[in-house]
Structures are given as structure tokens and as C-alpha cells.
Amino acid sequence: MSPYSGSMYHGSPLLLPVLGPLTVNRVKGLPAHLFCSLIFVIVDFVTAMLIRATGQKLMSTYHRSLQLLNLSCVQETAGHTHVGDLASLIFLWNPFTIITCAGSSTSPIDNLMIVLSIYGACSGLSSLASFGWVVSTHLSLYPAILVIPVILLLGYGPDAPPSKLFFLKKSNESGGSCPKDKTCSEQKSKEESHIRNFCWRPVLFFILWSLIWSSYILFLSFISLKEFGGLSEMVKKTHGFILNVEDLSPNIGVFWYFFAEVFEFFRSFFLIVFHINILFMLVPLVIRLRHRPCFLAFVYIAIMSMLKSYPSVGDSALYLGLLGLFANELAEMRFSFFLLCGYVGISLLSPVMHNLWIWRGTGNANFYFATGIAYASLQTVLIVECVSTILKHDRMLRNKLTT
Amino acid sequence: MVRPWILLLLLLLAISPPSHSSTVHNNNWAVLVCTSRFWFNYRHMANTLSLYRTVKRLGIPDERIILMLADDMACNARNSYPAQVFNNENHMLNLYGDNVEVDYRGYEVTVENFLRVLTGRHETAVPRSKRLLSDEGSHILVYMTGHGGDEFLKFQDNEELQSHDLADAVKQMKEKHRFKELLIMVDTCQAATLFSQLQSPGVLAIGSSKKGENSYSHHLDSDIGVSVVDRFTYYTLAFFEKLNMYSNASLSSLFNSYDSHLLMSTASYREDLYRRPLSEVPVTNFFGSVMKTFHTDFAYTGFSMEPEAHISLVSETDSRRTLGSENAQTEAANHNAKDNCPFHAWLKVLEDKLDNENAEKLVLYGLGSMVLLLAISTLLSV
Numbered sequence: 001m002s003p004y005s006g007s008m009y010h011g012s013p014l015l016l017p018v019l020g021p022l023t024v025n026r027v028k029g030l031p032a033h034l035f036c037s038l039i040f041v042i043v044d045f046v047t048a049m050l051i052r053a054t055g056q057k058l059m060s061t062y063h064r065s066l067q068l069l070n071l072s073c074v075q076e077t078a079g080h081t082h083v084g085d086l087a088s089l090i091f092l093w094n095p096f097t098i099i100t101c102a103g104s105s106t107s108p109i110d111n112l113m114i115v116l117s118i119y120g121a122c123s124g125l126s127s128l129a130s131f132g133w134v135v136s137t138h139l140s141l142y143p144a145i146l147v148i149p150v151i152l153l154l155g156y157g158p159d160a161p162p163s164k165l166f167f168l169k170k171s172n173e174s175g176g177s178c179p180k181d182k183t184c185s186e187q188k189s190k191e192e193s194h195i196r197n198f199c200w201r202p203v204l205f206f207i208l209w210s211l212i213w214s215s216y217i218l219f220l221s222f223i224s225l226k227e228f229g230g231l232s233e234m235v236k237k238t239h240g241f242i243l244n245v246e247d248l249s250p251n252i253g254v255f256w257y258f259f260a261e262v263f264e265f266f267r268s269f270f271l272i273v274f275h276i277n278i279l280f281m282l283v284p285l286v287i288r289l290r291h292r293p294c295f296l297a298f299v300y301i302a303i304m305s306m307l308k309s310y311p312s313v314g315d316s317a318l319y320l321g322l323l324g325l326f327a328n329e330l331a332e333m334r335f336s337f338f339l340l341c342g343y344v345g346i347s348l349l350s351p352v353m354h355n356l357w358i359w360r361g362t363g364n365a366n367f368y369f370a371t372g373i374a375y376a377s378l379q380t381v382l383i384v385e386c387v388s389t390i391l392k393h394d395r396m397l398r399n400k401l402t403t
Numbered sequence: 404m405v406r407p408w409i410l411l412l413l414l415l416l417a418i419s420p421p422s423h424s425s426t427v428h429n430n431n432w433a434v435l436v437c438t439s440r441f442w443f444n445y446r447h448m449a450n451t452l453s454l455y456r457t458v459k460r461l462g463i464p465d466e467r468i469i470l471m472l473a474d475d476m477a478c479n480a481r482n483s484y485p486a487q488v489f490n491n492e493n494h495m496l497n498l499y500g501d502n503v504e505v506d507y508r509g510y511e512v513t514v515e516n517f518l519r520v521l522t523g524r525h526e527t528a529v530p531r532s533k534r535l536l537s538d539e540g541s542h543i544l545v546y547m548t549g550h551g552g553d554e555f556l557k558f559q560d561n562e563e564l565q566s567h568d569l570a571d572a573v574k575q576m577k578e579k580h581r582f583k584e585l586l587i588m589v590d591t592c593q594a595a596t597l598f599s600q601l602q603s604p605g606v607l608a609i610g611s612s613k614k615g616e617n618s619y620s621h622h623l624d625s626d627i628g629v630s631v632v633d634r635f636t637y638y639t640l641a642f643f644e645k646l647n648m649y650s651n652a653s654l655s656s657l658f659n660s661y662d663s664h665l666l667m668s669t670a671s672y673r674e675d676l677y678r679r680p681l682s683e684v685p686v687t688n689f690f691g692s693v694m695k696t697f698h699t700d701f702a703y704t705g706f707s708m709e710p711e712a713h714i715s716l717v718s719e720t721d722s723r724r725t726l727g728s729e730n731a732q733t734e735a736a737n738h739n740a741k742d743n744c745p746f747h748a749w750l751k752v753l754e755d756k757l758d759n760e761n762a763e764k765l766v767l768y769g770l771g772s773m774v775l776l777l778a779i780s781t782l783l784s785v
Binding site for chain 2: 014017018120123124125126127128131205209213216217219220223224226227
């Protein structure tokens with residue numbers, strides 16, 4: 001039977017032969033889905049290890065760039081934490097992650113692929129990065145936007161202060177040089193000041209590997225679905241479902257409430273508006289944050305988790321874990337306590353409102369959607385504060401450099 | 404000139420063997436009719452409600468029960484137990500409980516409505532809950548109780564249903580393929596005369612008394628003041644209270660359980676029109692709703708045969724087989740269009756080679772080799 005008959009399943013056809021047998025096999029005396037749950041635990045653990053490795057890469061790049069700028073004093077004054085350990089611990093101990101894993105949702109696999117692509121890009125492993133990107137796009141559509149930070153990571157390398165600072169440092173040092181030998185001294189100083197150039201080689205490999213992996217995945221999907229309508233059926237039921245928002249059951253996002261009351265005539269217009277809501281933020285963020293592609297990836301993931309058509313707490317678990325990777329830069333974030341309380345409050349109130357509405361019948365949709373809106377505003381505040389704190393950090397580095 | 408051909412055709416039709424019923428039994432319906440009103444006919448409503456409860460307990464849902472009652476007992480001014488209907492003086496069972504769905508109530512219980520329900524010829528405004536939406540795979544139980552006589556049944560004190568009306572309705576039902584098998588159970592005086600005119604195959608009928616005999620009530624409830632149940636229905640219920648949904652007691656055991664001394668009448672049944680031996684038919688075929696399920700992987704093609712049976716198709720089912728053949732035609736057309744392109748031809752070859760299980764195995768191997776390729780490429784580029 002086609003996996004898409006009946007509107008229960010809208011995921012990738014490749015997950016079914018992997019996870020299906022695991023839910024069926026019983027070990028004597030233990031619950032039937034033990035193997036399946038074990039898989040998700042392992043997946044979460046691997047994700048945490050990858051986050052730790054990414055954190056270590058970020059930290060080493062950060063140290064190096066600060067040393068090049070002769071700003072190592074910054075490291076010593078601020079309380080310097082090991083971001084890799086911190087981020088992986090935040091990810092593993094986040095109640096959202098634990099709930100997602102215990103609920104046997106397939107979000108841990110999505111998260112693993114996204115983190116895999118970020119780790120591969122940070123380490124310069126094009127095939128790993130492209131594999132993670134292709135598979136995460138295949139599983140849910142939205143990680144496609146991560147192609148921008150991944151390419152920037154492969155081209156420039158992990159996060160560093162803005163290149164303007166390197167120029168400033170060079171100009172400070174060579175303040176007294178004679179203007180005649182400008183050309184050769186410029187070249188020499190360019191090499192000395194280690195200004196990052198965009199190297200195209202890893203990016204080309206990335207594109208090549210993406211083509212290989214995507215054709216492989218499409219071929220496998222085609223084989224598994226050849227009797228049930230082929231690839232067009234798969235695209236219609238998976239990506240088409242995400243884009244068309246056909247199922248309006250309540251979730252923690254903002255789509256369902258609106259699309260329950262929109263008129264048919266305007267439905268496609270508003271679908272476009274809601275999806276462009278994500279897309280129009282991409283370009284300005286790239287322009288402003290292109291020197292910090294890992295942080296850019298974090299912001300993209302946060303925006304995606306907030307504005308996707310069917311969000312879940314598993315997506316939030318991912319970006320909250322990645323938040324820990326930038327603990328040093330975000331040390332002066334405002335409203336952190338407010339956000340923490342907000343998250344705790346929302347995670348407590350939202351199931352209560354859902355219960356009141358659906359099971360007891362004493363509330364209505366507005367109760368539940370109010371928590372949804374509050375959640376979206378919390379996430380907005382979080383994203384805006386993170387971005388502004390990073391920019392403040394860069395400004396602080398620049399001030400330190402010029403004084 | 405034409406007449407000899409017509410005669411020949413009629414002769415052929417007459418001598419042709421009756422077509423095998425090549426349909427599968429896949430649903431059960433119940434039409435429960437109480438044809439009396441007024442307080443002193445309490446027992447008829449109690450009969451019908453008891454059977455309603457039994458039939459629901461054994462699995463037939465409300466959507467497939469048509470309940471016709473005058474429904475003036477439970478809230479009658481004379482009822483000292485308001486909103487409660489009992490069928491026994493020990494008052495242990497309230498038949499008018501939480502979820503009794505009466506489809507035709509009060510003055511809607513007429514001969515015309517009963518015949519319309521059976522034949523399915525309603526006006527367009529009649530809602531679905533009042534229609535007998537059976538098909539050629541249905542087993543229908545028709546239970547009628549009230550006051551009757553020689554070849555008639557009295558409906559609500561002002562009209563009567565005659566035995567040939569009933570036989571006509573059943574014949575129409577058979578022509579329109581509205582049942583696979585029909586069980587008519589009648590609890591009135593001289594009940595067996597009511598189904599004396601039946602001729603349609605696949606019909607089984609049982610009545611509480613023969614011609615010339617009365618059917619008696621079982622006992623009087625001194626608290627309520629009237630008789631609360633009839634003997635035939637009382638002993639029928641006694642038989643069914645021992646059963647649950649999964650019992651396979653047969654119809655012959657039900658029919659043999661009636662003792663003419665206890666009933667004070669002779670329960671007679673008519674099985675000449677019914678083809679199967681009664682000892683092989685479980686009572687849940689009519690009174691309950693347990694069915695065999697076949698799991699198939701292909702699309703549902705309507706009233707097709709059981710997969711294991713190899714009965715040759717008769718022409719009446721050919722019209723339903725066209726669905727399958729249309730699919731085959733469109734598939735053939737698609738294949739012809741695709742063969743031109745070599746890529747599609749190669750894909751078709753691949754498709755033909757792989758069947759379902761191979762495809763799954765191939766997908767698993769593909770995923771495994773993908774992971775392997777990933778690991779190798781990562782190690783190489785490090």
C-alpha cells in the first residue's frame with residue numbers, strides 16, 4: 001500500500017523501511033517500540049557529540065582570529081567557557097529534546113542532519129556537509145535555506161570578527177609606510193593580515209556532492225514508491241503538504257489558526273505571504289552577518305523553527321542547543337531571564353490550554369493560540385536580541401582595536 | 404413470427420439454473436418493527452426494545468438498525484417508572500436506556516413506511532438514518548411484533564400488512580439486490596401465516612405460532628400493571644443472553660430451543676427458500692455483526708468474490724468488473740506513450756524486475772551503501 005494513502009504520514013519514504021521493522025520487533029518482556037526509541041536516543045547523542053565538535057572548531061578559530069588581531073586580552077577578561085561542552089550539555093538536558101526523544105518523533109533525525117551539515121561545513125568536509133543538507137531538505141523542506149550559511153562556512157571558514165577589523169589592524173600597523181611601494185606591500189600585508197578570501201574549491205565540491213546525494217536519494221525514493229505513483233506522488237504528499245498546509249490541526253505554530261478562516265480565493269496568496277516571511281529575512285541577514293556563517297546558520301534555524309508550517313518543540317530544541325555555541329559572544333544578552341521564564345511558562349501553559357480546549361471543552365481555540373502567539377513573540381525577542389548582541393560584540397571588538 | 408422466439412427465450416430463462424450468489428457477505432442490518440401503540444400493548448414495545456438491545460450488544464451499530472416504534476410507553480402518563488421500559492418483573496434491565504435511537508416513531512410507523520424502508524423507495528427528503536441502505540452483501544433481520552391474524556399483521560390499530568404485501572416487498576428487494584440473506588422473525592398470533600406467500604430465494608422465516616394458534620404473553624408485572632413480554636421473544640432472549648459477539652451457536656440450535664409447551668404455541672419456521680443448512684449458519688450472521696476480513700494489497704474493486712473462491716462469474720457481475728478493466732486500459736496506454744523514450748524504457752525494465760519485497764530490500768541496501776559512501780568520502784577528504 002502506498003505510505004501516503006490516508007493522511008497519516010507525510011514524511012520521507014526512506015524513513016519507513018528503516019523505522020518500520022524496529023517498531024514491530026519485540027524483545028521478550030520489553031515494549032514493542034524499544035528499538036525505535038533506542039535509535040532516537042543514539043541519534044540525539046550523536047547530535048550532541050557533533051555539536052561539541054563544532055563548538056571546539058569555533059573556539060579554536062575564535063582564538064586564532066583574536067590572536068591575529070592582538071585582542072587575546074578579550075579572552076582573559078571575559079569568563080571564557082568551553083562552548084562545545086556547554087552547547088552539547090544544553091542540547092542533551094533541554095526538556096524539549098528529552099520530550100521529543102521520549103515521544104518517538106522523527107525530529108531527532110532532522111536535527112542530526114542539520115547539525116551534520118553545519119559540522120561538515122565548519123570542518124571543511126564538503127561531502128558530509130552536502131549529505132546533511134540534502135537529507136535534511138529531503139526530510140522537511142525548510143533546511144534548504146541553510147545552503148547559504150553552509151556555502152559561506154565552506155568558503156570562508158568558521159566564525160570570525162568582521163574582515164573590516166583585519167583591514168583596520170593592517171592599516172594601523174602599516175601607518176608609517178611609504179606610498180610608493182604600495183602595490184607589493186599591499187599584497188604582502190594582505191597575506192600577513194590573514195584577511196579571509198572566499199575559496200571556491202570546497203564550494204564546488206559541495207555542489208558536486210549535493211548533486212550526487214540528491215540523485216541517489218531521488219533514485220531510492222523512486223524505487224520505494226514506484227508502484228504508488230512515483231516521485232510526483234512523493235513530492236506532492238511531502239513537500240506539497242508542507243507548502244500547502246492542508247492539515248489544520250492545532251500545533252505550536254501560527255499557521256493553523258489563520259488558515260482555518262482564510263477564504264479559498266485568498267488562500268494561495270496568504271500561503272505565499274507566510275512562506276516569503278521566512279525568505280525575505282535571508283538576504284539582509286547574509287549581508288550583515290556574512291563574517292559569522294555559523295551564527296547565521298543558527299539564526300536561520302531559529303527563524304525556520306518559528307515560521308515553518310508545522311513546527312514542533314523538536315525544532316526549538318535544536319536552536320536552543322546551538323545557542324550555547326555562542327555563549328561567549330552572547331554573554332551580554334539582555335532579557336535572558338525574561339526569555340527563560342517565558343519559555344518555562346509557555347511550556348507549562350500550552351498543554352494546559354490545549355487540554356482545556358479540546359478535552360474539557362471549557363476553553364476555545366483562542367486560549368491555545370494565545371500561547372502560540374506568546375511563544376512566537378518569545379522566539380522573535382530571542383532572535384532579535386541574539387543578533388543585536390552579536391553586533392554589539394563586534395562593535396566592542398572594533399572599539400578595542402581602535403583604542 | 405416473433406412469438407416463438409419470445410417463448411424460447413422465456414423457456415431458456417425458466418430452465419436456466421438459478422445464478423449462484425457470488426457475492427460476499429459483508430454487512431448486517433436489522434429492521435425491528437413494533438406495530439402496536441397504546442399502554443396495554445406495552446409488551447410489544449418491550450419485545451422490540453429487548454431485541455434492539457440484543458442486536459446492538461452483539462455488534463450491529465445504530466447506523467444499521469432501523470427501529471420503528473410507537474414509542475408511547477416510556478413517557479406515558481400511566482407509567483409509574485417514567486422513562487424506563489422493562490421486559491421482566493424483576494426490573495433488572497432498563498431497556499429505554501441512554502442510547503436508544505428510534506428511526507420511525509409514533510404515527511410514522513405505517514405500512515407504507517415499512518414497505519418503503521424494505522424496498523428503498525423513499526422520497527428525496529428522507530434522511531439517510533431512515534433508509535435501509537443495504538446492498539447485495541447484506542444479511543437483514545426483520546423482526547415484527549404486534550397483533551396479527553391469518554395472513555395479516557395489524558399496524559397501529561388502523562391498517563394492516565398482508566402476507567402478499569410482505570412477499571411482494573421481499574421480491575422487490577431481491578430484484579434490486581438489496582439483500583444476500585433475509586431472516587424474518589414474527590411474534591404475533593398466527594404468525595406463520597404472514598410469510599406463507601414468500602417465494603424469493605435466500606429468505607428464512609420463523610413465526611411464534613401456526614395458523615389457528617395464538618401467541619401468548621409471558622408474565623404480568625403487577626407493578627406496572629400490564630404484561631411486559633411475550634413468550635416467544637422471552638425465550639429468544641433467554642437464548643441470546645448466553646451468547647456474546649464471538650459465539651458460533653447456529654440457527655438450528657436457536658430454532659430447536661423453542662419448546663412448544665413453554666411457548667404455549669408452536670414456533671414454526673420456513674426454510675425451503677433458504678439454501679444453506681441451518682446447522683452451519685451462526686446466529687451472529689443475522690443477530691450480530693462479526694465478519695471475516697480479507698487483507699488485500701490491491702485496490703477495492705467493489706463486490707468481487709473472495710480471493711480463494713473460483714466460481715465462474717455470471718453476467719450480472721460483469722458490469723462491476725469494468726472498473727478493473729478500465730484501469731488495465733489506461734495502464735496500457737501509459738506504457739505505450741512511455742516506451743518511446745529510452746530512459747523511460749530502461750526505467751520500465753527496472754520496474755518490471757523489481758517487485759515489492761525486492762524494492763524494500765534494495766532501498767535498505769541503498770541506504771546502507773549511502774552511509775558507507777559518506778564515511779569513505781569523509782575519511783578521504785580529511
